Amino acid sequence: MRYLLLMYQQEAVMRNLPKETAREVHGAYMAYLDALKKAGVLVANHGLQPTSAAATVRAPNGKAVVLNGPFAETKEQLAGYFLIDVPDLDSALSWAERNPTASHGAVEVRPVWG
Amino acid sequence: MQYMLMIFVNEARYPKLTPAEREQGTAAYSAYTEALKKAGVLNGGSRLQPTSAATTVRVANGKSQVLNGPYADSKEQLGGYYMIDVPDLDAALSWAARCPGASHGVVEIRPVWTM
Numbered sequence: 001m002r003y004l005l006l007m008y009q010q011e012a013v014m015r016n017l018p019k020e021t022a023r024e025v026h027g028a029y030m031a032y033l034d035a036l037k038k039a040g041v042l043v044a045n046h047g048l049q050p051t052s053a054a055a056t057v058r059a060p061n062g063k064a065v066v067l068n069g070p071f072a073e074t075k076e077q078l079a080g081y082f083l084i085d086v087p088d089l090d091s092a093l094s095w096a097e098r099n100p101t102a103s104h105g106a107v108e109v110r111p112v113w114g
Numbered sequence: 115m116q117y118m119l120m121i122f123v124n125e126a127r128y129p130k131l132t133p134a135e136r137e138q139g140t141a142a143y144s145a146y147t148e149a150l151k152k153a154g155v156l157n158g159g160s161r162l163q164p165t166s167a168a169t170t171v172r173v174a175n176g177k178s179q180v181l182n183g184p185y186a187d188s189k190e191q192l193g194g195y196y197m198i199d200v201p202d203l204d205a206a207l208s209w210a211a212r213c214p215g216a217s218h219g220v221v222e223i224r225p226v227w228t229m
Contacts, residue, residue: 002160004160004162006185006192008185008186044158044197046116046118046197046226046227047226047227048118048224048225048226048227049224049225049226049227051224053224053225054222054223054224055203055207055210055222055223056220056221056222056223057207057210057211057213057216057220057221057222057223058216058219058220058221059211059216059217060217060218061217062217064207064210064211064216066207066211070222070224071120071122071188071190071220071222072122072186072188074185074186076185078120078224080227083158083160089169093169093171093180096169096171097171097173097178099171102171102172102173102178103173103174105172106170106171106172106185107170107171107172108168108169108170108171108184108185109168109169109170109171110162110163110165110167110168110184110192111162111163111167112160112161112162112163113160113161113162113163114161
């Protein structure tokens with residue numbers, strides 16, 4: 001069963017971490033990525049550029065309207081995702097808990113169709 | 115350059131669709147996916163189960179808090195995404211405009227960090 005782990009973090013906080021802390025955080029993500037790979041559960045992962053680089057498109061009558069910025073303004077912002085393949089929700093939740101974002105933000109777990 | 119196209123739609127509408135409308139919707143997404151593949155720009159994607167199946171996890175002081183539901187409540191909900199690889203933002207925007215989600219919801223585009 002595939003689950004998408006969506007990572008919500010405060011962009012401004014993450015961007016302004018002291019160098020040493022930023023290095024530690026990076027190390028934690030590398031270790032997490034490595035653990036997912038070793039467990040053979042990683043399908044895909046990407047880190048997203050900040051919401052300042054986002055645009056939204058609506059084309060209700062075939063005419064596209066483009067706006068700068070993300071769809072939703074939230075306290076924490078989507079920073080990336082891991083797509084994993086695990087037997088059930090419990091194991092997805094335990095991988096979500098181990099995700100470094102869970103300790104400084106929130107991880108949303110969503111099952112994927114098919 | 116890789117972009118994530120996130121599709122936000124009102125999921126409450128889906129159960130109210132007639133079978134014909136549902137079929138039409140599926141066909142529109144299949145045609146769009148096919149067009150992305152033919153153009154050689156598709157690099158993954160997923161269709162998500164509704165937010166009623168979502169769980170949100172936070173860990174504070176080593177203790178984990180698990181809550182039912184999505185991270186954020188919004189008028190439209192993340193229903194799926196495509197990863198595409200295109201030369202620039204303009205190309206990403208034009209693919210986003212062609213996405214069926216853009217006509218009944220909104221498509222957010224985010225560039226991806228390359229590692």
